[in-house]
Amino acid sequence: MENIWHNILNYLNIQFGSLDWTLLLKQLAYDDKSPLIFSSGAFMCMFAIFIVIYTLLKNKSLPRTLFVLAFSYYFYYKSSGFYFFLIAIVTCSDYLIAQAIARTTPRLGRKSLVALSLFIDLGLLGYFKYTNFFGQLWSEINGMPWHDIDIFLPVGISFFTFQSLSYTIDVYRRKIQPVDSLLDYAFYVSFFPQLVAGPIVRASDFLPQIHKPLLVTRTMLGHGFWFIITGLFKKAVISDYISVNFVERVFENPTQFTGIENLLGAYGYGMQIYCDFSGYSDMAIGLALLMGFHFNINFNNPYKATSITEFWRRWHISLSTWLRDYLYISLGGNRKGRLRQYFNLFVTMLLGGLWHGASLNFILWGGGHGIALVVHKMWMSITRGRSFVESKPWRLVMALLTFHLVILLWLVFRNADLTWTGLFLQGDCGNTGVMLSQIFTNFHLELLPSIIAAYWQVLALIALGYILHMIPSQWCKSTFVKLPAFLYVIILAFLIVIIIQVKTSDIQPFIYFQF
Amino acid sequence: MEKNYLNSVVWLVLATVLVLLGLFWLPDIDVGEWTMRKVDLLADLRNDSVAMTLNQQQSDTIDEATRKRISAMQGIPVLEGSRLTHDAHGNTITLEDSIINAMMQLGPHSDSITPIVDMSGDEHGGMDAFYRALAHCKSRQVRIAVLGDSFIEGDILTSMLRELLQQRFGGGGCGFMPMATIASQVQLTVKHTFGGWIQHRAVDRNNYSSDYNNITGNYFNATTGAWVSLKTTSNHYQHTASCTKSSLYYLGGGSGVPATVTAYVNDERYKQFTLASTAPVGRVDVTGNINQVKWVVDNPASTIFLGTSMDCGHGVTVDNLAMRSSRGNHLATISPEMLAGLDKARHYDLIIIMYGLNIATDGRNNFNSYCKNTETAIALIKQQMPTTSIVLASCSDRAERNASGGFKTKKIVKELIQAQKRVAINSRIAFWNLYDAMGGEGSIVEMVNNHEASRDYTHLSVKGGDRIGRLLYKAIMLGYDNHN
Numbered sequence: 001m002e003n004i005w006h007n008i009l010n011y012l013n014i015q016f017g018s019l020d021w022t023l024l025l026k027q028l029a030y031d032d033k034s035p036l037i038f039s040s041g042a043f044m045c046m047f048a049i050f051i052v053i054y055t056l057l058k059n060k061s062l063p064r065t066l067f068v069l070a071f072s073y074y075f076y077y078k079s080s081g082f083y084f085f086l087i088a089i090v091t092c093s094d095y096l097i098a099q100a101i102a103r104t105t106p107r108l109g110r111k112s113l114v115a116l117s118l119f120i121d122l123g124l125l126g127y128f129k130y131t132n133f134f135g136q137l138w139s140e141i142n143g144m145p146w147h148d149i150d151i152f153l154p155v156g157i158s159f160f161t162f163q164s165l166s167y168t169i170d171v172y173r174r175k176i177q178p179v180d181s182l183l184d185y186a187f188y189v190s191f192f193p194q195l196v197a198g199p200i201v202r203a204s205d206f207l208p209q210i211h212k213p214l215l216v217t218r219t220m221l222g223h224g225f226w227f228i229i230t231g232l233f234k235k236a237v238i239s240d241y242i243s244v245n246f247v248e249r250v251f252e253n254p255t256q257f258t259g260i261e262n263l264l265g266a267y268g269y270g271m272q273i274y275c276d277f278s279g280y281s282d283m284a285i286g287l288a289l290l291m292g293f294h295f296n297i298n299f300n301n302p303y304k305a306t307s308i309t310e311f312w313r314r315w316h317i318s319l320s321t322w323l324r325d326y327l328y329i330s331l332g333g334n335r336k337g338r339l340r341q342y343f344n345l346f347v348t349m350l351l352g353g354l355w356h357g358a359s360l361n362f363i364l365w366g367g368g369h370g371i372a373l374v375v376h377k378m379w380m381s382i383t384r385g386r387s388f389v390e391s392k393p394w395r396l397v398m399a400l401l402t403f404h405l406v407i408l409l410w411l412v413f414r415n416a417d418l419t420w421t422g423l424f425l426q427g428d429c430g431n432t433g434v435m436l437s438q439i440f441t442n443f444h445l446e447l448l449p450s451i452i453a454a455y456w457q458v459l460a461l462i463a464l465g466y467i468l469h470m471i472p473s474q475w476c477k478s479t480f481v482k483l484p485a486f487l488y489v490i491i492l493a494f495l496i497v498i499i500i501q502v503k504t505s506d507i508q509p510f511i512y513f514q515f
Numbered sequence: 516m517e518k519n520y521l522n523s524v525v526w527l528v529l530a531t532v533l534v535l536l537g538l539f540w541l542p543d544i545d546v547g548e549w550t551m552r553k554v555d556l557l558a559d560l561r562n563d564s565v566a567m568t569l570n571q572q573q574s575d576t577i578d579e580a581t582r583k584r585i586s587a588m589q590g591i592p593v594l595e596g597s598r599l600t601h602d603a604h605g606n607t608i609t610l611e612d613s614i615i616n617a618m619m620q621l622g623p624h625s626d627s628i629t630p631i632v633d634m635s636g637d638e639h640g641g642m643d644a645f646y647r648a649l650a651h652c653k654s655r656q657v658r659i660a661v662l663g664d665s666f667i668e669g670d671i672l673t674s675m676l677r678e679l680l681q682q683r684f685g686g687g688g689c690g691f692m693p694m695a696t697i698a699s700q701v702q703l704t705v706k707h708t709f710g711g712w713i714q715h716r717a718v719d720r721n722n723y724s725s726d727y728n729n730i731t732g733n734y735f736n737a738t739t740g741a742w743v744s745l746k747t748t749s750n751h752y753q754h755t756a757s758c759t760k761s762s763l764y765y766l767g768g769g770s771g772v773p774a775t776v777t778a779y780v781n782d783e784r785y786k787q788f789t790l791a792s793t794a795p796v797g798r799v800d801v802t803g804n805i806n807q808v809k810w811v812v813d814n815p816a817s818t819i820f821l822g823t824s825m826d827c828g829h830g831v832t833v834d835n836l837a838m839r840s841s842r843g844n845h846l847a848t849i850s851p852e853m854l855a856g857l858d859k860a861r862h863y864d865l866i867i868i869m870y871g872l873n874i875a876t877d878g879r880n881n882f883n884s885y886c887k888n889t890e891t892a893i894a895l896i897k898q899q900m901p902t903t904s905i906v907l908a909s910c911s912d913r914a915e916r917n918a919s920g921g922f923k924t925k926k927i928v929k930e931l932i933q934a935q936k937r938v939a940i941n942s943r944i945a946f947w948n949l950y951d952a953m954g955g956e957g958s959i960v961e962m963v964n965n966h967e968a969s970r971d972y973t974h975l976s977v978k979g980g981d982r983i984g985r986l987l988y989k990a991i992m993l994g995y996d997n998h999n
Contacts, residue, residue, distance in 0.1 A: 023560045024560055027560065041535075041556045041557075044531075044532060044535075044556070045532065045556065047528065048528050048529055048531075048532045051524060051525050051528050052525055052529070055521050055522060055524070055525045058521055214519075214521065215517065215519050215521075216519060216520045216521045216523075216524055217517050217518075217519075217520060218517075218518070218520055220520070221520040221523055221524060221527075224524070225527070243970070244970065244971055244972075245971070248969065248970035248971065249969060249970075249971060252969045252970060252976070253969070256669075290524045290528075292521065485523055485527055486527075486530070488527055489527055489530045489531045489534060490534075492531050493531055493534040493535055493538070496531075496535060496554070497538065497554055500553075500554055501551065
């Protein structure tokens, strides 16, 4: 038997050149430098094996659930090592708490139970993500020295804690019944497509799907491949290429670039973050569809928005609706007067900013969006019923204005070099300030032709990204679904070949100043 | 009930994987200069030993004389007709590595420092001349030139090297600056402003005359009123901020009316100079306690200008001669007269040649022309600058995204470094393994995570430049202390 195995390996070895099978074990183990991401070859191979077993188990509900659960935990182990126990903690505690809430009738009892769930989930989130941040903040306020504690940030902790909270809060609000089976709940919290980077799937949307017969319709098949292909294109072609070859360089060293390059870098970053984030969400949605699960759409052409309010209905929808339902409404929403509503809106966005990461730039970004939303609410109450706000030219102007406001706030979001004392005592706006000053005082429009000549691939991709963003995708999607299925394979393989070609490029020439 | 397509999912996913596995056997496709990358889903399982690849390439080898000399001297077993040999642990390594390892054992020792390995034997071009000069730096100026590409542009790396050397051996000033640079805004060591120059760079071949080709890779025409100003800044590097001498360099040999320039020191008019055209490379000096120096061209005539400098009369000066996208090709075609003239006008005790990023580019099969050019350039320098030490620094670590999305050192970088070792061995000069000093395989990834390198996984940040500058300083000091 061993001999046969050896021969097979030997044959493969000859066929595939210098394969070193001992490296396989290394590949399968946790490596903090190479997490398993959807756009990787390793994930592709693993998913192929996964889907074969998944399909073999299609009529065996329990083994299938166990199998997916095990795979999901392994997937998480590949990203964060043994920290998968955190998912288990969140799962078990919220499962038990939700059951207890359903059995409790006194208001106070229910309240304290949901508070316990909040305490556990937000406590974990707070400890792993915000300890050093608040430590530093405290030391800046009272001058006591703070030494950062070396805390590992488990991947996706913001996503799965929020996801699990949606469940306990909904049970508390009597919107859904608690699940009977711990296994089902564990399956929901750890489901690998959305585990590490969203979308934040609601328990009320997902749990009912677990026990439906496993069905992938022809439309689901088409849509699944469509989302995977467009997601891959956005993430691995547009976002990765423009970031490494242009955007990151400008943001690392804005003074080395002219104002016009800084502006193009800012537009590029707007496209990069959209493609990166929505591309990953798309792939998650696509993978789930191929496994017979529906997720809600997470991004809906956000840069088409004609107001900041609309932007947030189109950007990271699963987060903005989560914040609306569980934070904004809990704060009182719009039920306690207009001033209180503005305050609630602002606080929600501020905390939403903090959710993205534990640093000042994210808070400022959230706060900036909060102020913009409040201003827009005021503006709406002034212009209500006026006809000009519906006119085409006006909407175009507002779309451009909204877009540039969003881009401006992305600069704040991306440049993490701000400090509290620097900003508030010395007025040092960090790289954001440098970039704006380059844009407004050192523009050099005359260099545009040579910039285009040197960076045409990057700029063409950024432009393509925005064009694809603007045209209606519904038609493309429905046409794609009608294609014969073997074409999906060819398109996907072709795309992967392209990704491999663009994965890095040679050093792009910098733009020369002309003297 | 609707038809279930779950089985189709399986077949489609498997078919995609099979197609991609199959594409591995696709022959290499070249379209013009562009080479298609191999589609290799199993790249992570592949063991890419550079030694094995190199042995398959028969073309570039160490010349026979050197091979015999070294083999006899070190007793290194050389497998007949092969480029490979074994190390003490029985691992297969290249001949170049075995020679460098043997030399390292003879030379200065330290576990934590990647030393400069001197392979000159008794010939000039090795580190001796430099170390001797350094010992006398109280009474004379010791100059180092670092020739490189965008990796050191903006005084990255060299600024810290200069500061540390000046701390220990005295001296001041930022050294040589071309009249105009692209990267003037990132200079941390000096405020460099200018106007009115027409720049010619060796990397723009159509716009660069071989008559004026010189070691800096730049020359300038001036318009009337063209000016350049250097102003010290002590924010980052204190020693560099002191300066007692500034010079202006130009090319002589022209006929007709000589050019005139006026020097201003600390905002006061110093003197007007008439630029004589007798020597191939001319120089005029101003001295004093200089915080700012400004040179203004009153009459450019037909003079070709090179640059200006801030120095001290003693101690160490480090010139950063960086040129974006350069491979150092221009060095091989400098005329002997020009080199000798440069040596007279601005003598270098040590030249560090630090190119690589633009040579280790994808799709390159061999480094023959690079090796030939560099060996020619080194021979020229050795001939015309007989008291100058030469170090060839290896290519730096550079990473690319691999099929699984992570970043990994480019294989071609490792291949280039083997070729560079060979050049140093054949040319009998010193070699510094910058790649090893950085930390070897994958070190640039680590540096990006520590904000020491930029996210193109190629270039250094100021912080990273300071770290590598410190390592180079330590390597030089290890050799120097050992020499004494």
